Amino acid sequence: MIVILSSNVAENSKEYRLTLDYLSRLPGIATRIHNVQGAQQVLTEIYLIGDTKTLSVEDIRVLPGVERVIRVSEEYRILGRHRDGQRVSGFEYNGVSFSQDTLNVFAGLCAVDTSEHVELMLKALRDHGQVCTRMGAYKPRTNPYSFQGHGKSCLNYVFELAGKYDIKVIAMEITHESHVDEIHECLEQTGRPTGVMLQIGTRNTQNFELLKAVGRQQDFPVLFKRGFGITLNESLNAAEYLASEGNSRVVFCLRGVKTNMGDPHRNLVDFSHVPVLKRLTRMPVCIDPSHSVGSRERSPDGLYDLMHATAQGVVAGANMVLVDFHPVPTKALVDGPQAMLLEELGWFLEDVATARECYEKRQILAAQRVAS
Numbered sequence: 001m002i003v004i005l006s007s008n009v010a011e012n013s014k015e016y017r018l019t020l021d022y023l024s025r026l027p028g029i030a031t032r033i034h035n036v037q038g039a040q041q042v043l044t045e046i047y048l049i050g051d052t053k054t055l056s057v058e059d060i061r062v063l064p065g066v067e068r069v070i071r072v073s074e075e076y077r078i079l080g081r082h083r084d085g086q087r088v089s090g091f092e093y094n095g096v097s098f099s100q101d102t103l104n105v106f107a108g109l110c111a112v113d114t115s116e117h118v119e120l121m122l123k124a125l126r127d128h129g130q131v132c133t134r135m136g137a138y139k140p141r142t143n144p145y146s147f148q149g150h151g152k153s154c155l156n157y158v159f160e161l162a163g164k165y166d167i168k169v170i171a172m173e174i175t176h177e178s179h180v181d182e183i184h185e186c187l188e189q190t191g192r193p194t195g196v197m198l199q200i201g202t203r204n205t206q207n208f209e210l211l212k213a214v215g216r217q218q219d220f221p222v223l224f225k226r227g228f229g230i231t232l233n234e235s236l237n238a239a240e241y242l243a244s245e246g247n248s249r250v251v252f253c254l255r256g257v258k259t260n261m262g263d264p265h266r267n268l269v270d271f272s273h274v275p276v277l278k279r280l281t282r283m284p285v286c287i288d289p290s291h292s293v294g295s296r297e298r299s300p301d302g303l304y305d306l307m308h309a310t311a312q313g314v315v316a317g318a319n320m321v322l323v324d325f326h327p328v329p330t331k332a333l334v335d336g337p338q339a340m341l342l343e344e345l346g347w348f349l350e351d352v353a354t355a356r357e358c359y360e361k362r363q364i365l366a367a368q369r370v371a372s
């Protein structure tokens with residue numbers, strides 16, 4: 001059960017204390033307080049954990065300072081929607097908004113290789129009005145002899161170049177909790193020229209200790225990838241580990257699932273789950289066409305399969321697109337064959353905008369139908 005306090009109830013107020021006293025005396029029920037940053041104000045949500053079935057919503061709703069009481073299911077209780085359209089969703093990070101209504105493109109390098117390539121990429125993004133990117137420094141690889149990413153040693157120039165080209169948010173995968181400290185330290189040393197969204201890769205979707213560590217920190221929001229071989233429900237429960245530890249600034253990313261039924265694509269594209277995620281949770285939903293499709297094959301209409309997949313996700317309401325680009329894909333150290341070229345960036349962005357317009361028209365049609 002979630003008890004939401006009115007926005008004007010301060011932590012040191014009498015109402016706050018009276019209500020919290022009452023709730024903490026409920027037998028067998030533990031309380032956990034979450035301060036949720038909305039667009040305008042901070043909201044206090046009190047989670048009642050334990051056997052809440054016998055509690056009466058009415059008895060709690062009349063306590064001082066209480067605005068709403070929501071009965072939630074056991075699963076993903078913080079990130080879930082629970083048929084309550086009014087709860088705050090989305091967040092702002094380093095001046096960029098992330099919600100179920102926004103759309104941000106994160107085009108960039110799968111893996112950082114040279115500072116020249118990073119600079120070419122970031123300059124192209126700036127020239128196209130983009131403020132977000134992806135840059136892999138820590139790469140989880142199937143083969144231990146494959147390039148594992150430059151790690152800490154590239155962070156300095158990546159962050160400084162991001163600042164130079166007005167990039168506000170970099171999606172960067174981490175595979176160990178020590179990477180969070182390395183990123184934090186380097187951002188401090190370089191004077192915080194940019195922001196980082198920590199990416200949990202599909203191989204770590206159920207690395208619960210990593211999720212708890214990332215959930216405990218409040219500095220960085222998280223881009224959480226769906227597990228490639230588990231159900232959507234299992235992935236959502238795993239994402240909830242982040243929120244249960246205190247970090248609910250989470251974007252959920254679809255990236256395809258592993259099965260030969262998806263051949264010749266790298267994974268079976270699962271972007272029809274975009275609306276499902278929006279219905280079940282309050283998280284913004286990202287799609288990763290590069291790691292779903294995994295190639296630069298095109299169909300007779302001249303469009304890459306990965307552009308078609310992107311459009312399918314965006315037409316279904318996706319809020320973020322994570323996509324591999326590279327200035328010289330033949331020289332990329334990871335995933336060159338699926339990278340789009342810098343000279344294709346403008347085309348890609350226009351294609352995304354076209355798909356987004358289509359989604360917005362579809363929303364209007366749906367609203368007219370409900371109104372009639």
Ligand code: PEP
Nearest residue numbers: 110201202203225255291
């Ligand atoms: C990536 O985005 O670079 C990546 C490795 O993705 P995934 O974890 O989805 O395979």
Ligand code: MN
Nearest residue numbers: 110291334335
């Ligand atoms: Mn990759």
